[in-house]
Amino acid sequence: MAAEQFPVVGWPPVSHESLEWTSRYEFGPRASLGERTERYSAAVPALIGTAPYTPxxxxxxxxxxxxxxxxxxxxxxxxxxxxxxxxxxxxxxxxxxxxxxxxxxxxxxxxxxxxxxxxxxxxxxxxxxxxxxxxxxxxxxxxxxxxxxxxxxxxxxxxxxxxxxxxxxxxxxxxxxxxxxxxxxxxxxxxxxxxxxxxxxxxxxxxxxxxxxxxxxxxxxxxxxxxxxxxxxxxxxxxxxxxxxxxxxxxxxxxxxxxxxxxxxxxxxxxxxxxxxxxxxxxxxxxxxxxxxxxxxxxRLAADIRSAREGWDGKVTARADNAVWRVMDLLERQPVVTSRVLEDELGLARNTVWRAMGLLEEAGVVLGVNKHRMGRNWRSEEVLAALDAFAQRAERRGRAD
Structure with missing residues (x-):
């Protein structure tokens, strides 16, 4: 069914049509079923495919x-x-x-x-x-x-x-x-x-x-x-x-x-x-x-994550080709990782993953957690906190308004 066309001047408002709604309800001591038909107003949006708009x-x-x-x-x-x-x-x-x-x-x-x-x-x-x-x-x-x-x-x-x-x-x-x-x-x-x-x-x-x-x-x-x-x-x-x-x-x-x-x-x-x-x-x-x-x-979120990364770089001592640097790159965008993620995303061998994550745990860059059925995962609490702070800033300002 086609929608109504817009007026020549101005943005087209929504018009309405009257429709019927039949509802069922129970009445009487034996809970017999009854029906009641009422009318309601439904929107009929105009077509806007070629509607002009100049702010x-x-x-x-x-x-x-x-x-x-x-x-x-x-x-x-x-x-x-x-x-x-x-x-x-x-x-x-x-x-x-x-x-x-x-x-x-x-x-x-x-x-x-x-x-x-x-x-x-x-x-x-x-x-x-x-x-x-x-x-x-x-x-x-x-x-x-x-x-x-x-x-x-x-x-x-x-x-x-x-x-x-x-x-x-x-x-x-x-x-x-x-x-x-x-x-x-x-x-x-x-x-x-x-x-x-x-x-x-x-x-x-x-x-x-x-x-x-x-x-x-x-x-x-x-x-x-x-x-x-x-x-x-x-x-x-x-x-x-x-x-x-x-x-x-x-x-x-x-x-x-x-x-x-x-x-x-x-x-x-x-x-x-x-x-x-x-x-x-x-x-x-x-x-x-x-x-x-x-x-x-x-x-602000980007600055928080950059600050976290700068802190990690100051905590870790490793050769330039060590896998820990690539892991830290990944943690900036994916703050919780597993061995499987690191193997798939970075192409690392499992023993390399565990050595790298052990080093990052010791440096305080990640927190290692064992989760039932998922095995061990490693979290960057700093990046997670930065993401939560982003959401809280928006939500807090919304409540204040």
Whole structure:
């Protein structure tokens, strides 16, 4: 079913249609079943494939400043030997999950990456990271199929039956979990989803919009469509990253925009509501603000990890060709490792691994821990603390606001 076209002037607001909802309930002393039919209002998003958007002067200037800052950050942290690309992707996955109240500390996430299934939230964060990777892989050709791949990676473990499938049922936000009647927002009926996503893909393929504004508008439209039964927010923020990469605003690292949005989640939700009312400027401005906050926080994280590495170099005495230096390089981006990881990632023999890790344990660079069924792992407490501090800075500022 086609969505309504946008008006000639201004950004197209969401319209609505009245639908029926039949609910079943029990009544009487013998708990007989009855039915009640009520009406509710569902969104009808406009098509935006060719919709014009020109930010007002002050916002346009903010967007250009943010774009310059993003490019500088991407170049700065993407250059040299410091492997910040994977570190920042992990922080983006953690921050995006935290917006949905899925929280896990850095150690739990690192263990989940190694196959530890004991902490559900950590597994969800890892799956979110997989969705981010799928998004970046699809960055040059963001199609409906690419969006399904992002969702499939995200929901592979938590909801495999619905992973990578457009929803076939109503979804809504707020009020009752059993009925859309009176909900804060009811997404468009599922029959509209494929056409709306095709239109969104057309919008993404355009090259006439400022990139950060382009990404935020596409993200807001995706959240308005809400094409999945679950995981829409995390998939939508992965899509945002795909657009930034595909349009060339970022080339080397995943700028943790979600950490900036996390600073004021209520404002983020209000901006999405304003977008649906035909005011796109607030969600675009949120993208600019979030970019600056993410850059500030990301630079502090990078500085903390560099400081940790400098400390390690001062503690270890070994020949230049000793494996410990390569292990320390790996620890900067993967703060928990096992013998198998070191063998696979660095091509080290097992006896070399144990000698190197023994030396690093003695120097206080890593802490060795035996975990049931996983054997021994080694942790950089300093890098884990730096990752947790990154999350806490964003979350703490969000609570203060």
């Amino acid at each position: 007002p002067g002050s916002l346009a200037a903010e967007l250009e400043d943010a774009a310059v800052a993003l490019r500088e950050f991407d170049t700065e942290l993407g250059a040299g030997i410091a492997p910040f690309a994977s570190v920042l992707l992990r922080t983006e996955s953690m921050s995006s999950s935290m917006i949905e109240n899925v929280t896990a500390n850095a150690r739990s996430v690192a263990m989940a990456e190694l196959g530890d299934t004991s902490t559900r939230n950590a597994m969800l964060v890892v799956d979110n990271g997989s969705a981010m990777k799928a998004a970046l892989a699809a960055a040059d050709d963001t199609t409906p199929g690419g969006i399904l791949a992002m969702h499939r990676a995200l929901m592979a473990h938590s909801d495999p039956d619905q992973a990578g499938k457009w929803r076939q049922e109503p979804v809504w936000i707020g009020t009752s979990a059993k009925s859309p009647v009176g909900a804060d927002y009811v997404a468009p009926r599922y029959e509209r989803v494929p056409g709306l996503i095709e239109d969104l893909a057309d919008f993404v393929r355009r090259n006439d919009l400022q990139v950060l504004a382009h990404a935020m508008l596409a993200h807001a439209q995706f959240e308005t469509i809400h094409p999945f039964t679950d995981g829409n927010g995390r998939t939508g923020r992965a899509l945002l990253q795909a657009i930034l990469r595909g349009k060339g605003l970022t080339r080397n690292v995943t700028v943790p925009i979600s950490a900036g949005l996390l600073v004021d989640v209520l404002a983020y939700h209000r901006a999405l509501d304003a977008y649906r009312d035909g005011d796109p400027d607030e969600i675009v401005r949120m993208g600019s603000t979030a970019a600056f906050l993410a850059i500030e926080n990301g630079r």
